[in-house]
Amino acid sequence: MVSHNKYHDDAPSLSALRNFEKMTIASHEYTFAFTCSAFAYTTLSLGMGGGRDRAFAQEVFKCPSREDYLLYYERSRVMAADPEADETMRHIAGEFVKNVRAAKIAALDRALEEDIPASDKAAWVEAAREAPELAASDAHKVMFLRNNDFYEIKSAAQMARYWTMRQEMFGRELAHQKITLVDLSHHRNEIDSGVMRLMRGEDESGRCVIVASMARIHAEGLTLTGLLAACWYVWHAALERPNCQENGVVLILDYKGVSGDMMKQISPYRTAAKKMIFQTLPVSVRAIHVQFGSDCGRWWRLLAPTAAFAAILFKMRCVVYNGTDEEFVVELGKHGMLAEFIPIELGGCETFDNWREWLEERQVLGI
Structure with missing residues (x-):
């Protein structure tokens, strides 16, 4: 009785990739990222096996799923950290990851501001004010984004729940600092x-x-x-x-x-x-x-x-x-x-x- 997550090996199409970027990077400030990522798609497809046949195969141009988008992001993240990968490919993949993260963090911030009721996010607001290095850092927000497949509203709601539970369990003073064995x-x-x-x-x-x-x-x-x-x-x-x-x-x-x-x-x-x-x-x-x-x-x-x-x-x-x-x-x-x-x-x-x-x-x- 086993239930598996489904992962697809096919890379998303170039047009789909652009749509993903438009979805995740709404601001015109990231126009340059579209070009970088388009090139990254081609180089990553050629570099990960299959050459031109893979890059221009008919199935590449199928309508991708959100899972395909996430798979491409993960591949880019791995490529950016791979010391054996081509330097140009690492740079382009790294820029793509950086821009997607920046856009999604901005989207999460908007979701916290506009979509989460004040009563639900009160603990997070207080923590972000008193301990911004814990509650408002980009690294902290990315943890919730990754855990929710980069859905910003779900991520914002979970982050609000997290800080509410943290404050209820440990009180305001302890909740706003890194909790150690001494504290417990x-x-x-x-x-x-x-x-x-x-x-x-x-x-x-x-x-x-x-x-x-x-x-x-x-x-x-x-x-x-x-x-x-x-x-x-x-x-x-x-x-x-x-x-x-x-x-x-x-x-x-x-x-x-x-x-x-x-x-x-x-x-x-x-x-x-x-x-x-x-x-x-x-x-x-x-x-x-x-x-x-x-x-x-x-x-x-x-x-x-x-x-x-x-x-x-x-x-x-x-x-x-x-x-x-x-x-x-x-x-x-x-x-x-x-x-x-x-x-x-x-x-x-x-x-x-x-x-x-x-x-x-x-x-x-x-x-």
Whole structure:
């Protein structure tokens, strides 16, 4: 029960590219970018294989989808950062990326001004005034744009939700600064518990791996507020990695040992964490792997079709397992995840001591 994102290898047509630029770069100040990008299209098409046959093939001139536009942007971004690429091609691709970002940031600013109700964006307005380096920087805005396929209104709405939640969780003073382990010292039990953990490595696609161990929620002394603060901290630690912003996250949900009664008890955390991860944070969950274990009851297996349907709605891959840990880690390997970066309790090699050491390192660094 797997739902895949669809990616097209065909480059958009030259006329479609111009339309995309007109859509994303409305100002006449970027007229020069049209010429640069037109040339970039030709050089990138010729340079990425297929030569003239690819550049002028009939299918190149088909009506492109928005996904084609995004694919071209990603190709340009990769080309601009490729030290082995032709210098001229790198420059042109870089100019295209820079101009699209500038135009989309301007469009997001307009959306914040014109389309988001004052009550919804009040927390962001305050944060942008008090901590512009956090709330109003271009890098911060681009995270939300990338997460919403550069739809500026959706990005603006999510950014407003993000700052509202941040202020509600941590208060005005703490919300307006980078939140560190020292700031969350009163929630260290929840952080140390490892309910939510960021793995040291990444999968073969460069995606971060985060593991949620649901049975750990029942450890003594853990609070819902603290667990959500821990969730916030771990996912922001992932966002510190450039690969996370560019490639997204793989989420592993470990439900081994969770009974039906326990499921009811953890429901408030699951609901709040889901809202945080899927509606608020500027991070894309590319795939979810759910392990119920070989001793799960028969009714757990009925959740597989539901999970697959949810995956289609969220445009991600979701796989549900109810086998042994050994079988689970083998299956994860088929999806590009190395056993050395999978928790030992799921059949991998990552120990809980690694988690404690990671936290200690960040404590020393003040992050």
